[in-house]
Amino acid sequence: MSASRAKRGRGAPDPVTIQVIASALRSICEEMGAALVRASYSANIKERRDCSTALFDSRGRLVAQAEHIPVHLGAMPDAVAAVLAEDPAPGDVFILNDPFRGGTHLPDITLVSAIEREGEVIAFAASRAHHADVGGREPGSMPADSTTLEEEGVVIPPTRLVAAGELEEDFLRDILSRMRRPQERRGDLEAQLGAATIAARRLNQLVDRKGMEAVSAAMAEAPAYSERRMHAAIASLPDGVYRAEDYLERDARDLVIAVRVEVRGEEIFIDFEGTSPQEEGNLNCPMSVTRSACYYAVRVVTDPDIPPNAGSLAPVRVSAPEGSLVNARPPAAVAGGNVEASQRIADAVLLAFAEAVDLPAQGQGTMNNLTIGNDDFNYYETIGGGAGACPDRDGASGIHLGTTNTLNTPIEALEMAYPLRVERYELRRGSGGSGRHRGGDGIVRTLRLLAPARLSLLADRRRHGPRGAGGGEAGMPGRDFVNDREVPPKLTRSLEQGDMVRIETPGGGGYGAATADTAPAAPAAGKAGKEKEAAAAAKTAPAAGAGGGLGVSPLLVLALLLALDLAMGVLFLLTRNSPSVGLMRAFHLDVEYNVPSTYSTLQLILAGVFAFKCARVDRERRLGGVRASTVWLAISAVLMIMAADEFFAIHERSDYLLYGLYGRYPSLAQLGGYAWPWTVFGFILAVAVAVPMARYTWRIFAGRRRYFFLLALAGLIFVVAAAGIEDFDVYMLHFHAGFKEDYVTLVEEVLEMVAVSLAAFVFVAYRRSRLREKGAKEGGDAAQ
């Protein structure tokens, strides 16, 4: 408060007055929202409250907002900014839905009104609502397979709907004529206009009572106050850079959302470098949607009670490569971006934050958008699913999560209004991931059509179940059926009378490794199609319970290997001067086909196998175009080649090849001072492999940087030992008579072995940490 006191001039309102007015401004937004919900026609507004209302100051800064769903939070300021560019006059009301000019996706129509007082614009009021239909190819304007914006409906750039108090009737009639059920659309727009009227009336009454100066001061102070609180909340988060990746499913491909979250002091920087480019389909997001999803995640990890406005958003900077999935360029299709990609963006940002703060496992992460309609009706529904388990309790079942929070349509209301019958609406028991705390269960919803209609289904998390946390199991992915035949989750098609649509939504991830008493109870008696999943759940649970599900302990591996490394050294020292040549050869470090050489071979094979297992864990991870598993396979391959080399002494033998090339045994001088001919080629080979791989290895260890540095250290030790010391050794042998070779050999060979041991440790540790994150499923396989 001292900051505001310092700014307070003579006669300016005091902080308490400002707070009282700020509270009144929030009341105005809430009153607008209540009126809009209650007077509207679209199910999505009236039943599910998919709408928001807000007040902005005369410069377009967000002052107060009544939110019903989070995805609107960061997107409203863009709408007002787009309208400000059109030079609004007092009393004008603008309408827009263009996602690239202040909108989100086409069904969200935004009205921005310039509130007038004595001939001046004193503020802007905005309302955004999801209309049941805005034209386009499919009823409900949410096609699953659109590739351009035009297919999704009427695109309205910021346009005057009311000019100087007069409704632009011709314009309105024109846009309504291109939508289905224009009478209803008009009703919804009138409800939005009603909200604008209420805002103008209430704000003027407030100014009458408090004076313009006090209201202006409150409009300036409200964001400043939120900003101070947001700064304080961010400051309490641990500084650092956190990364994560998550995926959207496009047919058989995964689209990557890669995020880098940096907490620095009182600010947060979120960047999406490495995210897939914008796609042909409609999972693209305009930047406004991406920002909203980020703000949602930030509010979850900071203080949800901070009043949302320009100030609460200011300390959060969001950037994304232009032309990427999360910052699409027109005329990309965007219907699914707002509803599905927004969920995944929030998931990815929260996943990154999970490295800094304790967060629950992932929830369903989809809205399961279901649109059924023909020329006579439009039915749109989003279906809840399982919430991720929390550190202290089970996840909630059958609930909306993330960037949405819409209500369901009551079955009795639905069946009275539409030619549809609901046959089942129950929890999908056993779909939540197991763990110390279980993930929430998804929902099964079955609908039968009583008339032919078009179906649009837009759902995700059908391949990748929501991840568990802290060793908890992943939740079951969702599934979709038409007449009991499984169908793709992104689908637009015709349905006949009597056809049946069944949606099974994902369960939430579990939290913590399952113990015997938290393993899932036998799922409810077999409904068709559930046995397989149930069996899978039952199979992994006991294994996960027995071994913690995370494979061997990395420290144990390291200790064992280091002990063996040292043992090799000690045995060498003890036997190098043995009178028995057999004994000496058996343990000599510089001789092939003996104990140390076999040990080194086995050690490299072991490290290769561990790297291979990392590839299995990382099957679904992508590192900007390359699968993480590919990188692991490459690492594993290099180790296997090294093992073969060790066992068959390939590089030593290659020397003879090179000698042949030279025609004779070359002198050191001829070799440029290098002891062995292969060194040069070996070095070139090592650099050629290591440099490109370093880039991907760096990404693989995002969020686990210590492993990267440990692996780099292992590589360095190996190279220094294999090339440097060995070279030195040979050099000394040549030029210094009486040089005690044994000790150098000892250091060199043992260091090599230690380096491999270290690498093996990194692989095991990385895999364990990934398994913790992913849930115990693969851990079960490993333990078998």
Added chain:
Amino acid sequence: MAEARAVLGVDVGGTFTDAVLSVGGRFHRAKVPTAADQSQSVMAAAEQVIAAAGIEAAAVTYFAHGMTTATNALLERKGARTASLATSGFGDLLEIGRQDRPRLYDACPRKPPSLVPRELRFTVRERVGAGGVIEELTAAEAERVAAEVAAAAPAAVAVCLLFSFLQPEHERRLGEELRRRLPGVHVSLSSEVLPQFREYERFSTTAVDAYLTPVVARYLEALAEKAEAAGLPAPAIMQSSGGVLPLEKAAASAALLLLSGPAAGVVGAIHAASASGAGDLITFDMGGTSTDVSLVRGGEVSTTTGVNIGGCPVALPMVDIHTIGAGGGSIAWVDAGGALRVGPTSAGAEPGPACYGRGGEEPTVTDADICLGYLGEQLGGDGGMALDKVAAETAIDRLAAALDLSRDDTALGIRRVANANMVKAIKVISVERGHDPREFTLVAFGGAGPMHAAELAQELEIRRVLVPGSSGVLSALGMVVGDQRRDWVRTVLADCGWDEGLLEEVCEQMAARAHRELPGAELRFTADVRYQGQSHELGVELERPVKREQVEAALAAAHEQAYGFRMQSPPELVNIRLAAVRPGEAPAPAAEPAAGEEAAERRLACFDGEWLDIEVRRRGSIGADGVTGPLGIEEGEATTVVPPGWKARGDAAGNLWLERS
């Protein structure tokens, strides 16, 4: 004849149990601390007030009671072991709810625990649709499921089938089967509890009813026994709608009793105000930890059917009371943004505000009031609880240092922030429902209400504030004067449409039932209407015989008032509601005898940053001529603050009026 009547009302609150006894138009009051066993406190308060009136217990002709047993059992989830029975395929409706989460940004979204655990949810093969029966309930299936339910040995069963509001036959048959197999187990049928569409709200209400009824019935039986032993008549119970139910009805349907106490407060306020001729009221009951506000039009409580208690929607008519967690004990603090905040944390009764001297150190609204001179060093004047002004000042000073403000500015700030919270609450029930608060009288009661009322009125531009004569025991007064009331609802959307004949027939059936169950009652029909395509109904008066034009005109007017515009679409009639009301038993109260003039005390009090030397008078000394503010008026435990520019006057009904001069 009036001498023969002795009417007793007892209200159980969180801290105190209040009793009011009206004997021949004179009121007697008593207050005892609430014990763990509520029926004991009820009897203790009753005995005390009867002794005070100097009559025999047997002379009491009518006994009404309001209680918190139902609400507490629901909030603490201490109801009966309840099973549910739903249409096959819909067993989890109660847990799924409407799919939304209560708080948008919770890292760990939580749903309130379901009243029926998963293992007690049963389903039955049958299906009714909007057009009638789709799949018949067979006798074999009814027997099978009843046996299955019986095997789980529940203490109560909630039955809710799809579209049972249209076609209750299946539910009735299951009810019979269950009652036959489970004698003594309470069975709630959704078609009886709430025959209204929207399955989740109906199911939730039915489950609440099943869950609470065994607990409430046990309590009421114990109370009835004690009353009988003491020679009192069996108590009638205040229900959430503001009307009174006979004991047997109350013990059979606990969902009707959730707001028993607060509803009585509103009824008491209406009664007190009507004696002074005021009918359009905003009631403002500010206590230690919470504040209840409600809107009254033309002397009638406004009821709502959209109440959510303890995470369970209960769609029965209840007095529309908006509660916020702010009161005299609310603690003031500075948040991370440097703003002064008040509540929701409260110092409660223990340790209480700093000025109570019981170890509380945090500054509260009451501490601000004492620092500003609104409260004297004794609560309610001589004989009241002593207040420690120094402790209050110390607490406020600590906060003042953190805010870099003076003590006076800090104390004034606390009051204004607290008042802003109250203003917001009042706007929710007035402005947001389309009512202009300036047309209403603010009725202030509760420990802290009269101290804040004038300032709230100023902020809301309300011109008149009424402080009822018995503001301390207004709820108990409400019991005594409460009407007998029953409510019924029928969803007619699907099967009547606008057929005036059919609608009239429904009204006739409902009226016949009302005459049977509450003979001599006055009947009031209302209709829930909306425009086709909308989802939220508005309640309007329904005149008989039913005429479409009348309903349409009423809807247009209500829509205009609530949302600012009219629609062109055709209207739909969704529900018909009937409230049957039979006037209460108590006569109107006589005016309190005036205590006569007495020496006024003087005190320094701070208004708008200025310290003024004000007079503090006893309530009884304020006559009809009125006294101009600034002024303090003390009575019982409540102090009324009359700021400068306001005038206080007493009236013939014993109420105190504050008016802007």
